[in-house]
Amino acid sequence: MLWWDANQKRICKTYGMSLSEAQTVTPLRPLELGGVTISYPSNRDAAVPKGLAIRLELMVILDSLAVTDREHAYFVQIDGSGAIDYHGIDLVLEKLLHDQTSPQIVLGKRPNDSPDWFMGHAERKAIELFEKFLIEERFRNTVDEEFGGSLPDAQAGCWGLRLDTLRKLSLTAGGYELELDIITSALELLEHGLLGKRRWLLQEIYRMGRVSVEVEAVAATHSS
Numbered sequence: 001m002l003w004w005d006a007n008q009k010r011i012c013k014t015y016g017m018s019l020s021e022a023q024t025v026t027p028l029r030p031l032e033l034g035g036v037t038i039s040y041p042s043n044r045d046a047a048v049p050k051g052l053a054i055r056l057e058l059m060v061i062l063d064s065l066a067v068t069d070r071e072h073a074y075f076v077q078i079d080g081s082g083a084i085d086y087h088g089i090d091l092v093l094e095k096l097l098h099d100q101t102s103p104q105i106v107l108g109k110r111p112n113d114s115p116d117w118f119m120g121h122a123e124r125k126a127i128e129l130f131e132k133f134l135i136e137e138r139f140r141n142t143v144d145e146e147f148g149g150s151l152p153d154a155q156a157g158c159w160g161l162r163l164d165t166l167r168k169l170s171l172t173a174g175g176y177e178l179e180l181d182i183i184t185s186a187l188e189l190l191e192h193g194l195l196g197k198r199r200w201l202l203q204e205i206y207r208m209g210r211v212s213v214e215v216e217a218v219a220a221t222h223s224s
Helices: 002-015 050-064 067-072 088-098 122-138 140-147 163-167 178-191
Strands: 031-033 036-038 074-078 103-109 158-162 206-208 211-220
Touching (some): 031 050, 050 178, 074 088, 122 178
Antiparallel strands (some): 103 158, 103 211
């Protein structure tokens, strides 16, 4: 929140938003949805997992917007663990708003040769690479045609999307697998030709805390 307080005006000016349009999501705040208040437990041991918390927040945000406004509204998520520099928000917004191909989904990417992947947790990296392998095999034709045989990183903890894309994504993840849920849902749409052609968009490596991250678009609005 301190980073946002210091950068909110700059971001609004850069991306053409008013201060009232640029809002942050406060973790575990009470949510108002259609006259119903959703409150989180105060006991941290009973905390709501990441995937469910974000899906609830997205539901509330969508409920507050007219359907016609969702095409011009964006949601950016960045983990607050300190592993990723918050300036990653700028990288994601730059792709979403200013890239000529108008991507619908943008993912942060940890380069494979980065020594800081998972902050030294080799076993976690092995598990996530195996998960990536399974997804690539399930969607092999789409991955070969649209991504050159290998998927972008899906679990960097820094991503964004255009809110109207949510009407197409069948997100059901309750926990930290939310990022995998996003990319597999997008792959299902690509497989059936419902998300347009993916464009290869790769930004130069940006140092985000201890993790080197690139920004990559998963899907674009228009067919190439």
